Amino acid sequence: MQIGIDLGGTKIEIIALDHHGQTLHRQRVPTPQGDYQAILRSITQLVEDAEAQLGLHATVGIGTPGSISPATGRLQNSNSTCLNDQPLLQDLQHCLQRPVQIANDANCFALSEAADGAAAGASNVFGVIIGTGTGAGIVINGKVLQGANGIAGEWGHNPLPWPREEELPGPACYCGKSGCLETYLSGPGLAKNHQRAYGESLTPAEMVLRASEGDQHCEASLRYFEDCLARGLAHVINVLDPEVIVLGGGLGNIERIYHNVPKIWSKYIFSNSIQTQLRRPMFGDSSGVRGAAWLGSRA
Numbered sequence: 001m002q003i004g005i006d007l008g009g010t011k012i013e014i015i016a017l018d019h020h021g022q023t024l025h026r027q028r029v030p031t032p033q034g035d036y037q038a039i040l041r042s043i044t045q046l047v048e049d050a051e052a053q054l055g056l057h058a059t060v061g062i063g064t065p066g067s068i069s070p071a072t073g074r075l076q077n078s079n080s081t082c083l084n085d086q087p088l089l090q091d092l093q094h095c096l097q098r099p100v101q102i103a104n105d106a107n108c109f110a111l112s113e114a115a116d117g118a119a120a121g122a123s124n125v126f127g128v129i130i131g132t133g134t135g136a137g138i139v140i141n142g143k144v145l146q147g148a149n150g151i152a153g154e155w156g157h158n159p160l161p162w163p164r165e166e167e168l169p170g171p172a173c174y175c176g177k178s179g180c181l182e183t184y185l186s187g188p189g190l191a192k193n194h195q196r197a198y199g200e201s202l203t204p205a206e207m208v209l210r211a212s213e214g215d216q217h218c219e220a221s222l223r224y225f226e227d228c229l230a231r232g233l234a235h236v237i238n239v240l241d242p243e244v245i246v247l248g249g250g251l252g253n254i255e256r257i258y259h260n261v262p263k264i265w266s267k268y269i270f271s272n273s274i275q276t277q278l279r280r281p282m283f284g285d286s287s288g289v290r291g292a293a294w295l296g297s298r299a
Contacts, residue, residue, distance in 0.1 A: 001058040004293025059296025061101040063108035067150040101295035108291030110137030117282035119244035126242040131249030134182035156182035161235040184228040194221040234268035
């Protein structure tokens, strides 16, 4: 049995999978806010309850916001700030009395889809989450690429490629820089860019609906979003050359991007033959926690 934990800002989810990937157990609880020790207790209790209910001992993988710094062994870059600079891996291994695998939540999403999802069978997979934020994970030959600094796949905090004069220096990002991909491709980034251009405060879902009804402002904003996404992904293809790119997060549910973006990215990719496939996730919102479960057997 393989247990995965998705440690989110608002909820902690546990899933137990058998070796075929079938779900044996699933549960969600609210994340204790700002209380590191309470988070450790919640995760420990979830694992103990699942094992007691199923009568099986499990490997454990954890998907977290942020990543483990190879230099310090502590968590870094988490938007759940009470986790930052904490020895999360060591503490969980002590609480659970076993080895634990930890990876960024976007890495877990990519692993889930590469293991038995939309990218099953591909040896080089780039998994993207475009939602409240923008992140990504890389899976090579069935294993998550962590990188020398523990930040492989931190795609959202690179600049928008091939910027135009009017795009510089770009919107301010919470990371302290300007023009990061996240400021263009996240849900809040899409909404803010539309408001700056047209003075309308709309959610991405409202923009998609209005565009389908013929609203030219919303159509223009979505076309711009698609061009930015195509540029960002073309940059990845030029460097990593993945077989499959899988899009997760709320904006990954916009159907039109799977048709439009591959038409646009050919302008930016350094090849006259583009084989990379852009695909919807098979497991949707469940991918992150499933990928965490697979960590234990794919470390």
